[in-house]
């Protein structure tokens with residue numbers, strides 16, 4: 546999916562990657578390998594002139610953990626760091642799978658990659674493509690992007706538990722919000738809003754209750770807004786945002802929000818724009834100090850894994866975001882156009898590989 550916001554200031558390529566693009570591929574668990582195979586199929590046929598992808602596949606995920614106890618060895622992280630970009634399928638087992646310690650793959654693998662590679666912009670575009678049915682009766686023209694903070698909030702692991710298993714148990718999961726972290730993601734979101742036709746930014750938070758974190762977000766949003774006088778700034782409490790996302794999603798242009806709110810907002814955004822199988826994302830390091838990582842918003846979907854029931858469109862659109870990030874907007878647009886054409890003609894469900902074949906054929910043809 547073409548990032549309509551690629552810009553020279555933030556989140557944008559410093560120049561097209563030519564020659565060999567080193568791509569780290571982490572298919573992961575459940576439907577991850579199934580959808581990743583289709584994204585790679587499409588990347589194969591779209592490879593922009595003069596560019597070849599040199600893929601390194603990493604068998605990180607539940608199987609490796611269960612066989613070896615390894616989640617993300619430092620040496621592997623070091624190797625991944627040497628790549629130009631990462632394509633990830635999904636990781637994790639069944640929710641509350643007794644064979645996997647809670648969060649072992651989510652925290653130990655996925656979040657570790659996002660944190661160590663400084664993916665502070667978690668970019669999640671939402672759009673209702675022509676021909677796609679939204680569960681909303683009158684969704685209107687929906688085309689917004691969520692800029693979810695990716696390295697802070699309640700995700701940092703700043704917490705603990707006391708007297709576990711007793712009636713006096715206490716558990717904390719502290720939300721970390723640094724001025725540095727908030728300001729940089731807010732500035733990135735403003736820059737994206739500035740480049741979009743509607744030039745509107747909505748801060749989504751809960752400043753009426755989370756008063757400390759909320760104050761940092763609110764103040765820095767106001768402050769950074771002065772650098773972007775053309776951008777209209779709106780604010781919405783996250784609970785009210787859930788109302789408007791379902792009653793009038795067309796009002797949103799760029800949403801900026803913290804890590805946890807962004808996680809929740811983007812699953813709803815996916816649902817109202819045709820389903821989780823269509824929702825793409827980029828974990829972007831706008832400063833390019835490490836490779837960015839592209840992945841569908843969805844998880845490993847253990848309930849449909851191994852059955853060729855997964856929709857690979859989100860993974861394919863994530864590959865499009867990847868190309869755009871690497872400085873190939875035209876190739877990215879070709880993939881997006883192929884997806885749009887395929888979506889317009891979809892009738893009934895098709896096996897995962899058939900969807901990939903159909904999109905790859907449009908891209909190649």
Ligand SMILES: NC(=O)c1ccc[n+]([C@@H]2O[C@H](COP(=O)([O-])OP(=O)(O)OC[C@H]3O[C@@H](n4cnc5c(N)ncnc54)[C@H](O)[C@@H]3O)[C@@H](O)[C@H]2O)c1
Nearest residue numbers: 635636637638639821822842843844845846848849855856
């Ligand atoms: N980025 C990631 O790797 C990521 C993201 C979310 C969840 N997870 C992990 O995935 C596992 C399952 O989590 P969950 O069930 O909460 O969320 P999920 O996104 O895997 O699945 C939610 C529902 O959406 C459906 N679904 C998901 N992707 C689909 C697709 N491409 N096509 C059609 N239907 C699709 C599933 O069948 C399921 O009914 C957990 O271990 C969770 O931690 C990983």
Ligand SMILES: CC(C)[C@H](C(=O)O)[C@@H](O)C(=O)O
Nearest residue numbers: 637651652655656808842844
């Ligand atoms: C699996 C989990 C760590 C992850 C998140 O919460 O960010 C997922 O839900 C997502 O949306 O990518």
Ligand SMILES: [Mg+2]
Nearest residue numbers: 808809812842
């Ligand atoms: Mg999520």
